Structures are given as structure tokens and as C-alpha cells.
Amino acid sequence: MKEQIREVIREHGRLAVDVDTLADDADLYQAGMTSHASVNVMIALEDSFDIEFLDSMLKRSVFESVDSIAAALTEVGVPA
Amino acid sequence: MTITAEVDAAVVGSARRIADEVAAPVAEEVDREARFPAEAVAALREERALSALVPVELGGAGASLDAVAGACFELGRRCGASGMVFAMHQIQVACMVNHRGEGSWFDDYLREVVAEQRLIASITSEVGTGGDMGKSIAAVSEPDAAGTASFEKQAPTVSYGPHADAFLTTVRRAPDAEPGDQVAVLTRREQMEMDQQGTWDPLGMRGTCSPGFVAKATFPVEQIVPERFSTISAETMTPVSHVLWSQVWLGIATDAFDRARAFVKAAAKRKPGEPLPAAIRLSELMSQLSLLRAEVGLALREYCELHANDRARLSEMATILRFNNLKIAASEQAPTVCQEALGVCGIVGYKNDTPFSVGRHLRDSMSARLMVANERIHATDASLLLIAKEV
Numbered sequence: 001m002k003e004q005i006r007e008v009i010r011e012h013g014r015l016a017v018d019v020d021t022l023a024d025d026a027d028l029y030q031a032g033m034t035s036h037a038s039v040n041v042m043i044a045l046e047d048s049f050d051i052e053f054l055d056s057m058l059k060r061s062v063f064e065s066v067d068s069i070a071a072a073l074t075e076v077g078v079p080a
Numbered sequence: 081m082t083i084t085a086e087v088d089a090a091v092v093g094s095a096r097r098i099a100d101e102v103a104a105p106v107a108e109e110v111d112r113e114a115r116f117p118a119e120a121v122a123a124l125r126e127e128r129a130l131s132a133l134v135p136v137e138l139g140g141a142g143a144s145l146d147a148v149a150g151a152c153f154e155l156g157r158r159c160g161a162s163g164m165v166f167a168m169h170q171i172q173v174a175c176m177v178n179h180r181g182e183g184s185w186f187d188d189y190l191r192e193v194v195a196e197q198r199l200i201a202s203i204t205s206e207v208g209t210g211g212d213m214g215k216s217i218a219a220v221s222e223p224d225a226a227g228t229a230s231f232e233k234q235a236p237t238v239s240y241g242p243h244a245d246a247f248l249t250t251v252r253r254a255p256d257a258e259p260g261d262q263v264a265v266l267t268r269r270e271q272m273e274m275d276q277q278g279t280w281d282p283l284g285m286r287g288t289c290s291p292g293f294v295a296k297a298t299f300p301v302e303q304i305v306p307e308r309f310s311t312i313s314a315e316t317m318t319p320v321s322h323v324l325w326s327q328v329w330l331g332i333a334t335d336a337f338d339r340a341r342a343f344v345k346a347a348a349k350r351k352p353g354e355p356l357p358a359a360i361r362l363s364e365l366m367s368q369l370s371l372l373r374a375e376v377g378l379a380l381r382e383y384c385e386l387h388a389n390d391r392a393r394l395s396e397m398a399t400i401l402r403f404n405n406l407k408i409a410a411s412e413q414a415p416t417v418c419q420e421a422l423g424v425c426g427i428v429g430y431k432n433d434t435p436f437s438v439g440r441h442l443r444d445s446m447s448a449r450l451m452v453a454n455e456r457i458h459a460t461d462a463s464l465l466l467i468a469k470e471v
Contacts, residue, residue: 029261031258034260039466039467055469058467059392059397060395
């Protein structure tokens, strides 16, 4: 799952650095992801994993790192 | 009444008195001369209203945001500039109260706000960021061995910059931090060099005295608000700004309506029994005002409810959308009400020296759409609407 998440971030996150240089718990916003780019990451994650996030998950802190995104995906039923 | 209800009633009551007795008599002069409403601010200090939101354990009144919103409405009704200065100060206080982290330097600073009734401004906009408050160019320098850091920031406007005692400034967390990786720093005027850029001669809100500045500050790092700015912005600065600004705009629009109503009553007295087209327009105007009042009131209740019981939801995109929409809707509706009031009053509303003048109201309310440009907020909302569910 985390490789698939990284793929989405690579495609849509517009980070200042290569996502592969970041640890799973690294802060994506500190790595240069803007609010606008984070929305594109969310949309692409919904598409890639064929799920819908709940409103309660759609906030900055949930999309802060690969780990926090993985936790949210697990919560909506994506197998780990 | 409970203690909180008594405190709240006192905050609103004293603001209403100051609005009527202190702000109203000089509102035209403040507007005409683009001068700071010093009398109203002095009276608010006297009533210790500048620390209304500081919790009781730090010596403040511990008033609710609901009460402060009521005070913004009352002041805005008599002098838009006084209302806006008061609102903006309370926003900075709310940011420090909510995000200071217990036992930090900010506990002591808030005690100082109570004791000295410090007036706090913000330096959030920056030349070169295209009006995006979520990005900074200026950064906190690497602290020296003694823990002292500095920043230099070019701000296109600093509301009441020439008159504030302290400033809450957004800057990047460190010299190598990304533009969106921001913190907020509280610095006293004595710790700063404030170099004014240009003049202040705008269309409206003239008494807010908000020219540009190059702000330089040197400060101990403990004066950086502990929580990151992205959290401060989502949970407090943005929604509280929109809630309190819109109360000021509602106050301005309400007074424009009241003036139109006084005009119609006077006309009806002069020609009793005759048909009065302006009376129909006034009735239409009331429905426009009530839409504004409903939007502003609903958002205030929602913020107070979420802040008290479900703070995490303030960061959700659906919530952010609603508070952004409040700003857009109220900033467009308030000038509409003022313009319609002008339509009711006609030439005596257009003239600046009659009891029915609404020119100042119209000009003041037109600033609303520029305070964080509506176009920018629409761009953010357009993006959030793609992903948020129930908005």
C-alpha cells in the first residue's frame, strides 16, 4: 500500500524533493507540498484505491505523511 | 446569570456604550481625516476590553467569542474603523490564547496584555506572495547561542501599524523552510524597527491607518507561538477573522439600514397617508439585511459550538469551506445593503453631511472583499469543493 501511496505523491504532490528520499513519517508539507497539491493527492488516492475519504479525514494532518495516509486508508477499509 | 453570562453582558454593554458615546461622535472626522480612532481605543482600554478573551486564570475577563462578536457588531455600527481595529486585535489574542501551549512565554505575555492593555496588530500579508497568507518569504533566522533570532518582512499593509504596541507576524520557520512551513512570532514594538512605506489614503476603512511597512525584529525564540501556523490558521485565525470581520460588516450594514429607515419615517411624517415608494424599497432592503444577519449569526454559532465541543472539526475541509464562504457572502452582501440604503435615501444619503448619509458605510463595506481577496478565497474553495463531501 505504501508504494502505491508514494506513487500518487510522486505524481501529484509536487514536492521540492524526491519522495523516495523521505521516510514514511516525514512531513510532506515541510517537503514542499502545498494545500492545492494536497487536494490533488487526495483525489488521486480516492481514485487509485477506489475509496472515498470521510469528511472527518479530509484535513491537513491526515495527509501529512505516508504513514498518516496509510492509517486513513486502513480506516476506510483498504487492506494493509 | 452565570458568571460567564455576566462577563459577556458587560463586554457587549460597554462596547455599545463606547460605540454610542465615544466612537459615533468622531466617526465622520476619523473617516474624513483618515486618522486612528484613538478615543474609542482608549475607552476600550479603560474598560479592559482588549483582554476580554484572555482566560480568567491569566487575569483576563474570560469572555466568550460570542460576546466579543457582539462588541464588534456594536462598534461597527457606529464606526467601521473602530470595529475593525477591535476585531483584528481580538483575532491576535485568540490565536495566542488557543495555541500558546500551557506554561509557555505566552502565559506571561497575555498577563501583560491584561495589565497594560496592549494593542496587537498582525503582519500576515507579504510583498511577493500574491496575497496567499499560507506562504511566507521572510524567515526566522538561525538563532544565536543565546537563543535570539530575527526576521525582516515587507508587508503591503499593516492594519493600525503606526498605533499597535505589538505585532503577530507570520514567517517561515527557518531559513531553509518551504514557503508553507510557517510560524507566528509575537514581537513588541521595542524589539522592532518599523519602516513605513508610502501613505494611507484609501477609499474606506480610513481610520484603520494601514500603510505598508518593512518590519525588522530581533527576539528570543520563546516568542514564537508553539503551534505551527497551519494549525493556528485553520483552527483560529481564519475562522475567527471571518466571524469577527463579518460582525463588523453586519454592524455597518445595519446602521445603513437604520438610516434608510429613519429617512422613510421622516418622509412618511411629512406626507401622511400618501404612497411612499421608498417605503417599499426599505422593506426589500430589510430582507437583504436579514440574509446577511442569518449567514453571520449561523457561522458565529457554528464556530462557538465547534470550538467548545469538537475542535478537530475546525481543520476539516468541509468546515474550512463554510467559514470561507461566510467571508465571501458577507463581504458581498454588506455593500449591497449599503448601496440599497443609498437608493432609499437618494440625494440626502449621497451627501456626506446629513443624518441619512451612507457614503461612509458604503465605502467602508467595500473594503470587505479585499481583506484577503475574494478571488483568492474562491480559488481555494474551488479546489476544496473537488474533494470535500458534505459542505
